[in-house]
Amino acid sequence: MHMIRAAVAGASGYAGGEILRLLLAHPEVEIGAVTAASSAGQRLGSLHPHLTPLAERVVEETTPETLAGHDAVFLALPHGHSAAVAEHLPDDVVVVDCGADFRLRDESAWTTFYDTPYAGSWAYGMPELSVGADGKQREQLAGTRRVAVPGCYPTAVSLALAPGFSAGLLDPEDVVVVAASGTSGAGKSLKPHLLGAEVMGAMSPYGVGGVHRHTPEIEQNLTGAGGDQVTVSFTPTLAPMPRGILATCTARLRGGDDQRPTAADVRAAWEKACADEPFVHLLPEGQWPSTGSVLGSNSVHLQVALDQRAGRVVAVAAVDNLTKGTAGAAVQCLNLALGLPETTGLPVAGVAP
Numbered sequence: 001m002h003m004i005r006a007a008v009a010g011a012s013g014y015a016g017g018e019i020l021r022l023l024l025a026h027p028e029v030e031i032g033a034v035t036a037a038s039s040a041g042q043r044l045g046s047l048h049p050h051l052t053p054l055a056e057r058v059v060e061e062t063t064p065e066t067l068a069g070h071d072a073v074f075l076a077l078p079h080g081h082s083a084a085v086a087e088h089l090p091d092d093v094v095v096v097d098c099g100a101d102f103r104l105r106d107e108s109a110w111t112t113f114y115d116t117p118y119a120g121s122w123a124y125g126m127p128e129l130s131v132g133a134d135g136k137q138r139e140q141l142a143g144t145r146r147v148a149v150p151g152c153y154p155t156a157v158s159l160a161l162a163p164g165f166s167a168g169l170l171d172p173e174d175v176v177v178v179a180a181s182g183t184s185g186a187g188k189s190l191k192p193h194l195l196g197a198e199v200m201g202a203m204s205p206y207g208v209g210g211v212h213r214h215t216p217e218i219e220q221n222l223t224g225a226g227g228d229q230v231t232v233s234f235t236p237t238l239a240p241m242p243r244g245i246l247a248t249c250t251a252r253l254r255g256g257d258d259q260r261p262t263a264a265d266v267r268a269a270w271e272k273a274c275a276d277e278p279f280v281h282l283l284p285e286g287q288w289p290s291t292g293s294v295l296g297s298n299s300v301h302l303q304v305a306l307d308q309r310a311g312r313v314v315a316v317a318a319v320d321n322l323t324k325g326t327a328g329a330a331v332q333c334l335n336l337a338l339g340l341p342e343t344t345g346l347p348v349a350g351v352a353p
């Protein structure tokens with residue numbers, strides 16, 4: 001097979017930079033055009049000094065011409081820009097969109113949470129997501145030419161809770177999630193509430209009250225896992241760290257007092273969902289996920305416990321928002337789309353301390 005030539009649009013941003021870092025280690029990919037908007041003309045070395053082998057590459061404008069002639073194009077653009085770029089790309093090119101534009105299958109959910117026109121939906125790029133009792137989302141990704149990469153919070157939350165929904169253990173109307181994210185989740189552009197003085201040494205919630213745009217994406221995923229419409233109360237928080245998401249998710253167990261699933265039922269459901277997954281690791285009982293253990297890796301660390309008194313399951317997931325939460329999932333989906341081994345070029349081990 002010839003080397004896959006891949007372009008990255010949005011190369012100057014955090015997600016684009018992480019895609020480039022991963023592609024540098026991918027044995028089957030050569031990096032073609034690197035494009036962006038306001039930073040066109042700049043050396044990549046001045047924008048991403050950590051990408052040493054690409055330091056002398058010059059960022060080009062994102063146009064149909066600069067993106068032409070590639071086997072794959074990664075889009076790491078702000079929401080609302082992907083459709084206009086993708087419509088100029090031939091049908092046989094693999095287009096992997098890291099933005100939200102093609103993630104939601106329900107147009108009314110889109111218009112409730114986003115302020116740009118609905119663009120449609122593409123194959124959803126979360127291979128490990130349980131779909132019903134025995135299926136996984138990767139079946140939809142083999143050979144596809146258009147992929148919508150999930151949001152970072154939905155990645156952590158959906159992989160944490162889907163095992164319980166696909167096993168029929170959880171009440172779809174009583175799900176509560178509080179998740180903390182590092183600041184790179186907000187992108188590279190200047191935001192006054194993300195200046196060092198505001199973020200260092202402090203944690204704060206945002207998007208409170210069921211208004212964060214990842215809420216319908218999480219509900220879509222968990223509804224697909226279990227079959228019944230799921231309603232989630234989701235609260236994101238900003239944590240004083242550059243990368244990482246820690247999602248603490250709780251859901252009420254189905255059934256009355258004498259019919260409730262046991263701790264063994266819960267453990268078995270999560271073990272079944274995580275068995276044979278190369279990137280989703282259910283930790284040994286008693287060991288809890290930490291963002292520090294997954295940094296720079298495509299791994300998801302999961303743990304689950306039964307809170308007997310409250311009649312709830314508590315599931316916790318840690319991911320690196322830029323790796324498994326965006327760029328790693330994007331490369332994983334490229335592999336599936338092209339029929340390569342799913343893990344090609346992707347780090348399972350993190351960087352610590």
Ligand SMILES: NC(=O)C1=CN([C@@H]2O[C@H](COP(=O)(O)OP(=O)(O)OC[C@H]3O[C@@H](n4cnc5c(N)ncnc54)[C@H](OP(=O)(O)O)[C@@H]3O)[C@@H](O)[C@H]2O)C=CC1
Nearest residue numbers: 010012013014015036037038039076077099185187188326
């Ligand atoms: N950060 C994260 O953890 C995650 C991000 N994502 C998604 O990935 C996408 C990129 O996010 P992120 O990297 O954080 O954002 P950044 O703000 O860091 O980067 C945005 C990139 O898009 C480019 N850009 C902006 N406007 C245009 C335009 N009109 N045409 C072409 N390029 C444009 C910018 O170029 P320039 O700098 O030259 O102006 C820059 O390269 C977003 O859709 C985001 O939601 C998804 C999951 C997680």
Ligand SMILES: CC(=O)N[C@@H](CCC(=O)OP(=O)(O)O)C(=O)O
Nearest residue numbers: 099100151152153181182185186
């Ligand atoms: C800390 C922070 O601000 N995080 C971002 C989520 C980033 C992400 O997953 O992105 P998209 O859905 O935008 O692709 C937020 O809450 O908006």
